[in-house]
Amino acid sequence: MSTDLKDRSRIWFVLPAMLVVLALLIYPVLSSIYFSFTSRHLLRAAYDLVGLRNFVFVLSSADFWDAFANSIKWTVGSVAGQLAVGLLAALALEKVPRFSGLYRILLIIPWAFPAIVIAFAWRWIFNDVYGFLPNLLTALGISEGNISFLANPAFVFATVVGINIWFGAPLFIINILAALKTVPRDQYEAALIDGASVGQRFRYITVPHIKRVVGLLLILRTIWVFNNFELLFLITGGGPAGLTTTLPIFAYRTGWGLRQLGAASAITVLLLAFLLAGAALAFRMINRWERSVAR
């Protein structure tokens, strides 16, 4: 067998995966962009090119901007909370001499919850008639009568963000913990001898070693939360009164509720464009970090 033939066999290893990405990701993205310029309806085969009409319709709708604002609030609140809890918990786990394995197991539990069970569990805990938490607060005299956390406009957003922090913190905990293990012990010891404070040790030794992982986590989670449909759809359905309707839910309503696939495509294309712009910015930041770490 000639080496030439062997060389060509390399491509067969990666070709199927490339085809999948092409057929299931690249082609659909292009086709969504195309549909965003058409009057495609969910149930009718015939449609026309309508130019920018969908974009004009979407961008001039107050509902779109409300959903956009909700998406930003939901993403920033959730990811910031997940990072804060994740970082503090990982640092605490590193510090404790015993039971860290047990704590890890308990802390990781939410990660394994499917969206539907997250929704059922928390809707049940927050249920304003039979729920554990509202009844507990009433019994303790903290609230007069049961609070309906998921229906009351004053509480609903903080509640869903709290649920998302509960769900997403474990990913940060486990990954930051793994990154903390890569920090060389002797650097801490040397810093201690030099009389560095806790804050200085964190800033000059810990942070450089976990920066890259934290940056990656922030990017991945931000994308995930921003694109996530099912958590809010299953917990609140986007309500009350649209207060928790994010862009994916808005796109779903437009495409499958109103059956306007063309307009729905315009929303999802805008969603992707926004993410791409954000990611380009984030990557420039990460590259700068990497160069600064590269010694």
Next chain:
Amino acid sequence: MNGARAFLRAFALPYAFLSVLAVIAAFPLFWIVVSSLKSAPELASDPLAFWPRTPTLEHYRHVLFDLGAIVNLGNSLIISTSTTVLTILVSAPAAYGIVRFYPRVGQRLTQILISTYMVPPILLAVPYAIIMITLGLSNTYVGLVLAYLSFSIPYAVWMLTAFYQTVPVEIEEAAYVDGAGRLRTFISVASPIVLPGIVATAIYTFINAFNEFLFALLFINSSSKMPIAVALYSLGGSEVLDWGAMMAASVVVVVPSIVFFLFIQKYIAAGLAEGSVK
């Protein structure tokens, strides 16, 4: 005495913090289990009871057999297993190929993964819906499995690349000298070494497919073919909610998922921390 105080100062705060967090993290699991074992009257009469007075498995029987959740669990099993097998068959050679033959792609792999990750599932749903109607794939397992490959394969390739990178090239060279071809080397030399990683990736793929909701909601509409996540959703949408049944179904779905997760968590963390590709 002095030692005890120093101990307290150093560790009390982390322990207190972790304990509070652990209670919050684990409480929903505890609560759905307890609630699933309470009888319907007790669920309504005593919302704060930490343990059922007369534990009953009635909700489990009702949801699994009367409401047919066992059929939906079977559907989920078929769909998730097919997704997992196809994903590994496509992703393992790809990951190996990237590590051995296309290292420059490997250097950019994290960026590539993030780019695929950025495509909103709801964006894909529109063309998928149209293609499925055209090809007659709506309401079929095949259609749903294909849709799942869109997110499972990029992630699996990314995870597996990190594992294949740990295989020393010298071992493979020895196999080449013995006359093994590329495929043989991949299958019988490199892959057995990274088998734990392949298993972890497979489990992760399986859980994600098992838990997926949006595509299943949009592309499967007959209850006999519905995976469990969507079947449960319709349970939660009725006028009078049967919380006992909902809790029992939740336990059935979440417990296997937690067990699997505990197995694979260290592998998932390893990928990001070692920076699979830098």
